[in-house]
Amino acid sequence: MENSVISRQPASRPDKRAKKTRDFHRLSPFWNAAAHLVIGLFSLACVYPFLFVVVISLTDEKTLALNGYSIFPEKWSFQAYQYIFQTGDQLLRSYGVTILITVVGTLLTVAIVSLYAYAISRPYFKFRGLFSFIAFFTMLFGGGLVPSYIVVSQVLHLKDTIWALILPMSVSAFSILIMRTFFKTMVPDAIIESGKIDGAGEFRVFLYLILPISLPGLATIGLFAALGYWNDWFNALLYIDNAKLLPLQSLLMKIETNIQFILQNSAIGSGTDRSAIAQSMPAETTRMAMVVLATLPIIFAYPFFQRYFVQGLTIGSVKE
Amino acid sequence: MEHGPMRWLRTLNRNKALLLMVLPGTVWFILFCYLPMPGAVIAFKDYRYDTDGFLASILRSDWVGFKNFEYLFKTEDAFIIVRNTLLYNAVFIVLGTVLSVLVAILVNEIASKKMAKIYQTGMFLPHFLSWVIVSYFVFSFLSVDKGVLNQVLKFFGADPVFWYSETKYWPYILVIVNLWKGVGYGSVVYLAAIVGIDKSYFEAAMIDGASKWQQIRKIMIPMITPIIVIMFILAIGGIFRADFGLFYQVPRDTGALYPVTNVIDTFVYRGLKVTGDIGMSTAAGLYQSVVGFVLVIATNFIVRKINKEQALF
Amino acid sequence: MKKRRGLTLLLSLFLLTSMALAGCGSKDNGGSDTAGTKTDSTGSEAKSTEKEKPVKLIWYTISGPQKDQDKVMAEVNKYVGEKINAEIDLRLIDWGDYSQKMQVIAASGEPFDIAFTSSWAFNYVESARKGYFYELDGLLEKYGQGITKALNPAFLEGSKVNGHNYAIPTNKELPAQAVWRFNKVLVDKYKLDVTKATTLESLEPMLKTVKDNEPDVYPIPSNIGPYLPYDFALEGLPVGVSIDTKDFKVVNVWDTPEAKQVFDTMHKYYKAGYLPPDAATKQGNEHEKTGKWLVDKQHTVPFADILWSDSLGYPIVSSPIHEPMVFNWSVTGSMQAISAKSKHPEKAMEFLNLLNTDAYLRNLVNYGLEGVHYKKLSEDTYEPIPDSGYSMPSFTLGNMFLLYKLKEDPKDKWEQYEKFNSSATNAPLLGFQFDPTNVLTEIANVKNAVDEYGPSLNTGSVDPNKVLPKAIEKLKAQGIDKIIAECQKQLDEWRAQNNK
Incomplete structure (x- = not known):
């Protein structure tokens, strides 16, 4: 992306077909427009459902039941949002939990993963093979749900703590793999050698020479990790009983699964019990409003993330 | 020979910095992966609970051999679910990779940095919507009486289509929905790889008078090929695991569509709904792992034959 | 020197993390x-x-x-x-x-x-x-x-x-009794006599009246599930005995005249437009909010009509399909x-x-x-x-x-x-608990087949003359006969023990 930044100024382009143009950093206007069109349409298609969800959340409950989903509802209503803000200190709490686990978890993941990946990317590391195996073998085999649950709840005693939402996902062999390849291919050996000659220790080389030029890689695994933490609901399902520690996605997921469970399970109590439970569930517009409120921060946070992302990349290129 | 242990210690000492680096990760792997791993033997046992705890329960349960795996192989459905899982995932991997790389290149080439950012944010959004929400959205298109598509058909005087009972459309629908949800997210890796390419290559190409297209083909793609290959090999490892939400929520668990929507994960879910047997669910997981493992080894072997540099291990 | 500094830095980082870990852990524990x-x-x-x-x-x-x-x-x-x-x-x-x-x-x-x-x-x-x-x-x-x-x-x-x-x-209602539950608004409007509602077939004139007069109402709003006079051995599988059985013969319930009749009737209703066209895949209960429905099937308790009327916000009336009966479930x-x-x-x-x-x-x-x-x-x-x-x-x-x-x-x-x-x-199987251990494989397979065909047969969306034989064949291929045989064996043993 930043190559386009660097090459902002020169814009002389005599040949429209761009076959022999001198400026290789920019596309011809035609292809540029085509790229805009393709990517623009695709991203529009990606945003559209979200708009759709916003519209449903603003539709009058009764209108929704009568007419079904429509992008131009007959009657609008803010009732869903009113309802959430009246009763929803849970939503606010869950925001807090999600943000906390995302921030702490991402930092932890990036730290552990980059250290591990760096070590196994060094050709002179004697135990490289062993530790690569230790990491990558886990991508293929798992012990299953119950044994993992026992480790977290009974060995580490993490149940109903915030750490049960962070630690089980804090390392991924997948990210280690990406970072290892990154270090291997993107970090010139010359840099490490120069560091070595200066007499810098391994950690020093890593911290002051490698990390700064590895920001694109770090940003990538950081982003993956952050999204993983933000979207996780399964760990909460397993390890969290206390509503005060429920993350956002788990809150949303719970509402969906509850409603499906009640509607599909005809054996629950009598018909009257079922009606009573169904009554206590949030209405569809309310559910959509919660989706909107849960997704909105990401839309605003992502550009920031992206800025660091791009910044990291720029630093990388300046070094060259 | 008596220097053996001493030498080993010296090796340790020489590598101590790097060993310290892998320490936290190794501790994590031991705790969260290797400690639970022996639990997989449940797949070969008739799991019976014992009040002395989980370990005792495993030890005292009877061995049943491959009985827990039988339901995955016994009927002709087993063939269908394996076929569906493999074919869908193969299509997802191929098209997903191609489109992700394409999107990454296009985003990288777009001159307006601001627009590129906006597009990227937009493409990311579907990743945050759960499959349940996506299924509502798909339903708003495909619903028989109120769906957008049928209204369009009606407008043109065509007969409405019963989308949720016609199997022939679903392979396309599922592929489109999956790509739509995943491509924006998938392109991030490739974008990072592209931006990470040493600028001097492009400068050299520029001096040689290479066109943009040539730059993409001759520099960009070869440079990101290692990442593509790695992602590909990894995806192969998961080819036996289907995205449950996509195949269960999006077709609204419609029976008539099972021939084209039933995959291993949904089959196991439905099959064990009645009895909830731990042995059988562990068996399914193990089956998926082992096949994935074999496929990864095989793919890696082939890649290695072609180009040793690009192999995963 | 430099080397040591790097190490100290890292070590202190770890210390910090572990302290944070311990700290937060204990804080959380403290909290609870x-x-x-x-x-x-x-x-x-x-x-x-x-x-x-x-x-x-x-x-x-x-x-x-x-x-x-x-x-x-x-x-x-x-x-x-x-x-x-x-x-x-x-x-x-x-x-x-x-x-x-x-x-x-x-x-x-x-x-x-x-x-x-x-x-x-x-x-x-x-x-x-x-x-x-x-x-x-x-x-x-x-x-x-x-x-x-x-x-x-x-x-x-x-x-x-x-x-x-x-x-x-829990001490609550002991038996189950299925009822036809009516939207009383429409019942009163068209002066329908709900006491006549007993069998599925008996609903026909009412469905017709409503459909003729209110074309945008689907009188049967969704997949209401069939009422079949059988006692099922296992939730969700069509394996059971007739509720007034004398010989305790376990059968494939889909392969019975009663089931055929229900599916036929539903198909007739479906073709007549009494059910929404997407009934088989319909989820949710919007119709309860809009009141655009006439009848569904529910399990009742004493004074259920009052409770239903209360929670839906409009009057409800119901009519029993069978006498209250105590089932295992x-x-x-x-x-x-x-x-x-x-x-x-x-x-x-x-x-x-x-x-x-x-x-x-x-x-x-x-x-x-x-x-x-x-x-x-x-x-x-x-x-x-x-x-x-x-x-x-x-x-x-x-x-x-x-x-x-x-x-x-x-x-x-x-x-x-x-x-x-x-x-x-008491239902015939009351007290008999089927042990599925020996047929888990078959149950998993049959369940997939039941889910595949069940909703479209139950809602009449497909012609049972064509689809039902296919469905039955599929159930057989998946091993339902083995489940039935196992069930019969256990049931016979249970009967011998309990003098039933």
């Missing part, structure tokens, strides 16, 4: 601990210092989260501490999560004392058979006399697994079990006994604090305070007959329940 002590420090602790320390019981039950849980539990523990020197650690798990979570908790051997179990969530028979639950026969005799007295004996009798009780059933519809691993099974039983016999405790656990969560109107009536932060699902906890009534409720509500309970006859 203080919450725990808060609950008992209010009252029982002062007294219990003289006595021995109260026994702590962990109780998992199914419910949405309750905002004021801590407040109410403080009061509960004060009372329970005094009465039986116990302290309850109540943990609520949401509806959709309950089964999965409890299965993991139980299978992993995590400690708990009491847990909700039933035929539809955290399956009772399965769990009892897997050994998760404490066998209660002795405890019931010793500490559960109150329960035995309060319960209709059919509850304990019908919920035995291999001859033993593993959970305490209705008996085990809501129970509380004690963990096989519980360290205090006696205390747990004492508590359950108290919960099922003590009106004050039962209402406290259910409705919360008087004046805060509900207003007491008289000796046995109450009025909930809306959005007050505490109201538990009453049918899941224990003896319902102890509960205060709404002022709209008839005075003799619980008497009517008892009458309803004693009016019922």
